[in-house]
Amino acid sequence: MKILVINAGSSSLKYQLINMETESVVAKGTCERIGITGGKLTHKANGKEFVVEKELPNHTEAIALVLAELVDGEAGVISSMDEIDAVGHRVVASGEAFDRTTLVTDEVMKTMDEIAELAPLHNPAAILGINACRAVMPGKKMALVFDTSFHATMPEYAYLYAIDYDDYKQYKVRKYGAHGTSHKYVSGAAAEYLGKAPETLKIVTCHLGNGSSISAVDGGKCIDTTMGFTPLAGVPMGTRSGDIDYAAAEFLCRKKGMSMEEGLTYLNKKCGMLGVSGVSSDFRDLTAASEQGNARAKLALDMFAYSCKKYVGAYMAALGGLDCIVFTAGVGENTPSVRAAVLEGLEAFGIRMDAEKNLQKNDGKIHDLSAADSKVKILVIPTNEELVIARETAALL
Ligand code: ADP
Secondary structure, three states: OEEEEEEEOOOOEEEEEEEOOOOEEEEEEEEEOOOOOOOEEEEEEOOEEEEEEOOOOOHHHHHHHHHHHHOOOOOOOOOOHHHOOEEEEEEOOOOOOOOOOEEOOHHHHHHHHHHHHHOOOOHHHHHHHHHHHHHHOOOOOEEEEEOOHHHHHOOHHHHOOOOOHHHHHHHOOOOOOOOHHHHHHHHHHHHHHHOOOHHHOEEEEEEEOOOEEEEEEEOOEEEEEOOOOOOOOOOOOOOOOOOOOHHHHHHHHHHHOOOHHHHHHHHHHOOHHHHHHOOOOOHHHHHHHHHOOOHHHHHHHHHHHHHHHHHHHHHHHHHOOOOEEEEEHHHHHHOHHHHHHHHOOOHHHOOOEOHHHHOOOOOOOOEEOEOOOOOOEEEEOOOOHHHHHHHHHHHHO
């Protein structure tokens, strides 16, 4: 069975064709600059990279180009579209409308349109991608795999905001979380690596990238996570503030003459590591600047590590114990200094990292960073969201 995984952004579209018998990537690539000039497809298959420069006025043209490439003589990996058994689409937000992977139907797409406002930066792009696939591959089975599904198991007392309950009921304003596909993958992979049943483990998963979130996973189920109604909440991120007192945000809006919408853009795009450091949103730049003595870059990194550490502690309490901490995503997989700073001072709780092992370069494999006397396992696990999307799609079929 072969599953095509699609992750559509507003001007880009990433894809992977996955062979489910071996769970291996047969081909993958990215379409860039959709809807603007200078469209480009980068396609990797058969051990080579192929670049096609072609205007891509919309997502339908992009998908058509991807399919043409997949069946092409040299770059191709299948003889016809019939070899694609199904398509799995990544979708950021589900609201309360969907709590699991769902087969695409006209009815489902109507609901998708209705909930698009929950993730205005992401869901409309996913809808474009799905509609494009439906146009180019009519009749092909397609699944929607939501980033929020893994968090659907949070108890009500964890996902509710302390607002008027009737307002929650009417407007569905609550915590939904994000990065669920990644948290699901790495918590499952941790159990497999440790040779334990997921039901027996208490795990804190730290997805630290440009966007970051931390989850508490009890017996394979998410019981809490740092992101909220949108991916603005939780730890400070590349350009996002993370948690902030609403009154502080409102005060800033008034002082800076920003509308509520502009205030939201400010908190999403101008804050976090970028805002504090004044240097960059990128952790590689921040680490380099901090090592060269830039005090604000160091401050941003200190704030990030402190916030992550507090959530690790909070989730240890929420879980009533802890067996394993997992680091994943761009920063979690590649930045030893951040991992060390997050766990520094937690030794009294049985969390001890081996400083040498922590320096291990990311080689795409799972590594155990715990010291011999650590009660809690500390793992770095490269995330694989596409594989989860493909597995979920295959399971639905
Ligand atoms: P997102 O998917 O949220 O855009 P990523 O998970 O790709 O983000 O993480 C991007 C962050 O990871 C950047 O801040 C970058 O500096 C950091 N990073 C550190 N080392 C590497 C590396 N070797 N490769 C990729 N990203 C890295």
